[in-house]
Amino acid sequence: MQVFVSSTYEDLRHERELVAKTILELGDIPVGMEMFSAADEEQWKLIKRQIDQSDYYILIVAHRYGSMAGNVSFTEREYDYAVESGVPVLGFVIEPSAEWPANDVDTVAEARVHLEHFKAKIKSRMISFWSNADSLAGKVLAALSKQKAVNPRPGWVRADDVPGPEVLAELAGLGREVAHLSEENSALKQKASLEAQFSLIDSMADDVDCQAAILMLDSGKDVPVPPPYAYGDKNGGGGSGSIGGDRERLANAGVLRYAGNNRVLRLTDEGHLFAEWLIKRGRRCDYFWTPLGEWGDPDPETRNGQWFLQTKEAAANWGKAPPTGP
Structure with a gap:
């Protein structure tokens, strides 16, 4: 149609x-x-x-x-x-x-x-x-x-x-013109399409999902379901919990897929592009930790740094309930 x-x-x-x-x-x-x-x-x-x-x-x-x-x-x-x-x-x-x-x-x-x-x-x-x-x-x-x-x-x-012969001839001419314009603008259209698609995915996903995608790109590792995590920002944002489980948004969007009998999350080819897009957009948080890897250097003298280190310790022990926020 x-x-x-x-x-x-x-x-x-x-x-x-x-x-x-x-x-x-x-x-x-x-x-x-x-x-x-x-x-x-x-x-x-x-x-x-x-x-x-x-x-x-x-x-x-x-x-x-x-x-x-x-x-x-x-x-x-x-x-x-x-x-x-x-x-x-x-x-x-x-x-x-x-x-x-x-x-x-x-x-x-x-x-x-x-x-x-x-x-x-x-x-x-x-x-x-x-x-x-x-x-x-x-x-x-x-x-x-x-x-x-x-x-x-x-x-x-x-x-x-x-269509008759005249219309067919006109359509053929239009087709050649469209093909020429398409060739000239394909890269720009692809970039604009990906920008719109990734912006929509980012707006629907939990922030930790995006941080996990960045970690998987950096480390080249799959993420077992569900490992503990802790993340935070110097400006006060942050959270903790477990990655995977009922977090289906990125999997449904085609950015992640379940593998190993649904025991691990893995970046798709599109997921690699999405993670690179997140990094370019400055979406990497200041501190992030899972048993698979981490980044950031929280200052234990600041309130947010203290909260993150406590959260990280509690999440690492897994049996303790981590703090709910900075």
Whole structure:
């Protein structure tokens, strides 16, 4: 299936990346404004053709109306065309109470009026509300899966619309152009995709999971399940407990995998990249200890250093309950 994703761009770049990833995970093909250069009438013809060839149309709206052509934004223009063309529309509007960066909110009165009218138009149809990028991706997954079940569409290759020679020639030319652009930008796209993916994993994972991934990269060792750990920062953060057990987030994300009859955790190839990304982002804590290895030099004269050394000693004995915090 081909799914057209429409929204304003700069303020929803991260959200669009997660939605595109969700569509790809469903085995479908996302298309949208990233495929096109500056909007003009020739590009508008190509956009209309892409909407015509799409099986579903997804609209994402936050707090910007977007660039305008005449008295209507390009996003609203795409939406109106999808509705007129009979393409099933899935609308996703941000919750009014959701936190949002102030610099990504329209401040011009005219744009805000247009945006409210546009939202009212969208809400006249079935829509879903979202509060952050993760909730948006989840709602897109649920809505698109439901639409495919209750309103199946012909799919990307249409048997009822076989292209003629002229269209085939045009598509061949477009294909060569896309291949050329893809070759030029593949490295950048891969980097941007990994950045978005790793940022999402980092936001969902416990901090100790990330520290364990860094330790496994540094040491080249697997982590038995579940060894004790202690970690801390000079600024007062920290924790203790056991690695593994019910900590499934990184395993589910494909960064770690269980091995040795589920007795050890092991970094995957993607996990090596994730651990390197964490280090570059400065996510390594100041002190970290497990029986497999450790780093950091806590100062026993400071409160945080004393707490970490006590926690480390208690965790090493395993039978003692380590302190709950610095």
